[in-house]
Amino acid sequence: MDNNAKHHEEFILGTEDWVQAARIAKKCSGFVCDDEDEMVADETVSCYNCRYRRWAAHSISCHRPGRSSHDQ
Amino acid sequence: MRVLVCIDDTDNLDSKGTGEIAEAIAKGIEKQGWGKSYGITRHQLLVHPDIPYTSHNSAMCFPVMTTELHLQDIISYAQDLLEQECAEGSDPGLCVCVPQLLSNQSLLTDFGYTAKQFVLTKDEAYDLAARLNIHLSEHGGTGQGVIGALAGAGLRLGGNDGRFKGKLKIDTPDNTIRVGDILSNYPVDLVQSLDGQVLNKSEVIRLGEKVKKVLLRDKSVVLVYRDKAENGAPCWKTCTKQQLRVY
Known part of the structure; x- marks a missing residue:
């Protein structure tokens, strides 16, 4: 499925900012765990483990339903 | 076939x-x-x-x-x-x-x-x-x-x-297991370190929260890394999700 929509801003987290990704996810009401096989962060509640994150080469973007572009 | x-x-x-x-x-x-x-x-x-x-x-x-x-x-x-x-x-x-x-x-x-x-x-x-x-x-x-x-x-x-999809469900009282017991009782072909050292059957490993397998040399492999136990002694631990993400 093509989710390359431009309005989904990339996080500035990069692909290995484990602490920050956990901190953001803990405050996020839209966090939903992805399948266990797609989880890469040891901290379960992490943007890196969320089913609404989308991986790019150097970071992830948030595709949470209803998310606004200022809401990271 | x-x-x-x-x-x-x-x-x-x-x-x-x-x-x-x-x-x-x-x-x-x-x-x-x-x-x-x-x-x-x-x-x-x-x-x-x-x-x-x-x-x-x-x-x-x-x-x-x-x-x-x-x-x-x-x-x-x-x-x-x-x-x-x-x-x-x-x-x-x-x-x-x-x-x-x-x-x-x-x-x-x-x-x-x-x-x-x-x-x-x-x-x-x-x-x-x-x-x-x-x-x-x-x-x-x-x-x-x-x-x-x-x-x-x-x-x-x-x-x-x-x-491999899924995780191994290994339940032991002290969260440790001998390599030989993993090989005998679970669908695992090898236990090896991240740098490729194959562990022998007598080695003991500490189990992490989730034990997953990777495909290496056409075998089901549990990867481990060298760490320290609570008493400071060196031990093998199963790799974390973060360590396995590159596989």
């Missing part, structure tokens, strides 16, 4: 994952009595702005031991299930190949590794599948999933890529 079944691009952000659909196909094949399936592996492909993928661009592949008699049954069953289960907006692809019949296995493996580094096209996938007489079919949307499906089969065939 050994058959590889691989699927890609079956999901959207809210649907069943591709792994779940692969599992349903594998179980269905067994239920029909067409063969025995083995562990499903997840193969990471390139993430790139020119590639349409849902969230991570990975393909799921599993081998089936079957007979020539059931090959077409397996293909038809997988096609039907993909068409029933695939999510709106997905671009599913199916690859079914018989490694022993391939005239050149390394062409397929090379395609898999190329798909981890470069953007490939459907035409390239179909050309290779036709050349090697591999079943490759698309089941909705743009059908772009054929690229990942063929690549995933190649990576599985290569035997050195991917994590």
Whole structure:
């Protein structure tokens, strides 16, 4: 499925900012765990483990339903 | 004979994952009595702005031991299930190949590794599948999933890529286990360190929260790393999810 929509801003987290990704996810009401096989962060509640994150080469973007572009 | 079944691009952000659909196909094949399936592996492909993928661009592949008699049954069953289960907006692809019949296995493996580094096209996938007489079919949307499906089969065939779906459920009172006990009681071929040292059966390892296997040298491998126990003594621990993400 093509989710390359431009309005989904990339996080500035990069692909290995484990602490920050956990901190953001803990405050996020839209966090939903992805399948266990797609989880890469040891901290379960992490943007890196969320089913609404989308991986790019150097970071992830948030595709949470209803998310606004200022809401990271 | 050994058959590889691989699927890609079956999901959207809210649907069943591709792994779940692969599992349903594998179980269905067994239920029909067409063969025995083995562990499903997840193969990471390139993430790139020119590639349409849902969230991570990975393909799921599993081998089936079957007979020539059931090959077409397996293909038809997988096609039907993909068409029933695939999510709106997905671009599913199916690859079914018989490694022993391939005239050149390394062409397929090379395609898999190329798909981890470069953007490939459907035409390239179909050309290779036709050349090697591999079943490759698309089941909705743009059908772009054929690229990942063929690549995933190649990576599985290569035997050195991917994590196995699911985790090992090992329950011990003190959260440790001997390597020999893992090898005897669980579907694991080897326990080895991240730098390639194969542990002998008498070694003891500490179990992390989730124990997963990876595919290396065509074997199911539990990876461990050197750490320190509470008393400061060196010990082996199973790798964390963060350590396994590169597999």
